Amino acid sequence: MVGTNTAFDSAVIRRDFPLLAKEIDGKPLVYLDSANTSQKPNIVIDTMAKFMRESYAPINRSAYTLAANATELFENARNAVAKFINSNNSREIIFTKNATEALNLIVNSWGRANLQRGDVVLLTHMEHHANIVPWQMLQQERGIELRWVPLTSDFQLDLSSLESLLTGVKVFSFTSMSNVLGTINPVEKLCAAAHAAGALAIVDACQSVPHAPTDVQAWGADFAMFSSHKMCGPSGLGVLWGREEILQAMPPYLGGGNMISEVRLDGFTCAELPAKFEAGTPAIAEVVGLGAAVEYLSSVGMANIRQHEIATSSYVLEMLTSRFGDDITIHGPRNPELRGATFSFAFRGIHPHDLSQVLDQSNVCVRAGHHCAKPLMKIIGANATARASFYLYNTTADADALADALDSASDIF
Amino acid sequence: MPGIEDLYREIILDHYRTPRNRGELPPPAVSCEGNNPLCGDDICIYLDVADGVVRDVKFSGQGCSISQSSTSMMTVAVKGKTVAEVQAFVRRFKHMMTLTEGDDEVDQSINLGDIEALQGVVKFPVRIKCATLGWNTLLEALKETQN
Secondary structure: OOOOOOOOHHHHHHHHHHHHOEEEEEEEEEEEOOOOOOOOHHHHHHHHHHHHHHHHOOOOOOOOOOHHHHHHHHHHHHHHHHOOOOOOHHHHEEEOOOHHHHHHHHHHHHHHOOOOOOOOOEOOOOHHHHHHHHHHHHHHHHHOEEEEEEOOOOEEEEEOHHHHOOOEEEEEEEEOOOOOOOEEOHHHHHHHHHOOOOOEEEEEEEOOOOOOOOHHHHHHHEEEEHHHHHOOOOOOEEEEEHHHHHHHHHHOOOOOOOOOEEEEEEEEEEEOOOHHOOOOOOOOHHHHHHHHHHHHHHHHHHHHHHHHHHHHHHHHHHHHHHHHHHHHEEOOOOOOOOOOEEEEEEEOOEEHHHHHHHHHHHHHOOOEEEEOOHHHHHHHOOOOEEEEEEOOOOHHHHHHHHHHHHHHHHHHH | OOOHHHHOOHHHHHHHHOOOOOOOOOOEEEEEEEEEEOOOEEEEEEEEEEEEEEEEEEEEEEHHHHHHHHHHHHHHHHHEEEEEHHHHHHHHHHHOOOOOOOOOOOOOOOOOOHHHHHHHHOOOHHHHHHHHHHHHHHHHHHHHOOO
């Protein structure tokens, strides 16, 4: 495990991730798909295996020592997650199946209780389908209105008309960082603008929480959600953070075991937070694994990770531009301070599917497609893009390997 | 890992670089759209059938080399065939792409010609949907002509 030193070295960090040492056909793996899902460090793998070997038991519902200890480990992880994003307390941390379920929870619980025909929800043109489709489902059911913040020509949110767009809005739900463009949005400013208009502020934080320090209280947000699997934790687990008084006032979403304090033949009473929104047996070992992931990321230092990714962005932008000039088009901001290290690009007219196939011959793993953001793809005028996304364990050698592999793609097409 | 040369055979790249029958047909030709939700590729097939014979076929849309070349080769192959011949031809193709169960309805004597080059795609399972996109859209268009 990496100590709390500030001498950040991704070449050392990557030794914590066993899969990154893997070779295919004698060539090293170049994993550039962390915006999709991240690789796992030994500490997460070992913590989960140790938990299942030595401590596994049901949580919250049995009196024996083994179960009490498992519950404590589970709740320790919740506390670690709360601290990681500077939540006011751990009752505000709800574990869900994934971040998509967290958004569906808000729309179905808060949305159905508070939004009627004609009410307005403001979204942006750079949202993931998970922050579009649940609202559209409510739109079909309730006849709510959806409004959109457009983009500027340099791939930022166009905030010039934000005040008028927010007029009469009940909810402003936006991403903290685009999974396609890499654009980092001014979350504090957007939350403040939402509140000034009397709207709720929801932050889809999936792309930023793994990569930069997060302080939900400083953001001034009402809700935020993110996924475990993008931040070195296991898949099958998402986190919903919400302000306690709002969560208190919301009706439950899924009904069943664990979320009740009383069930009678003529009705039920909800459990206290966070159990109220955690029906059924949760992903127990996964939560414990996520606890290990946030401890790991904290020990590396989120500010260090952010600095590393700014440096990575500078390197990638300069290197790709100097090697390929106009042959490469990067759909996203040029300023490394305003973006994460996620690069969607078009290259010499080669279709992204063909590109990723050829890159795979060099074990370079990139995503090709619409990245679950079809409205955005249409706006930037691409059916699909290739996307290379970097994380704490990626080095400049990975970026160079990407460029070398791109060269080889030109030889075929 | 299978070699990339199995996928990008010269005849495939030729049809990708110089697609045949690209364009549109006005009504009364039918048009049908198909898309691959996984990657966002879309293809539109225009089909002119008269007296049970494919008089003309064209295609438009965006996609990768495999979907574009496969559709291009398909249009060349089906033009002038009867509807029944086209259906048997599509079955033969999809069987090659290991998408149809059993051999009962597949006429193995049908010669796929250049289209055999697409057999290499089977080694790259993720791309089979690319290769069959145009063909499935053609079947939908055929249904439209029969309505």
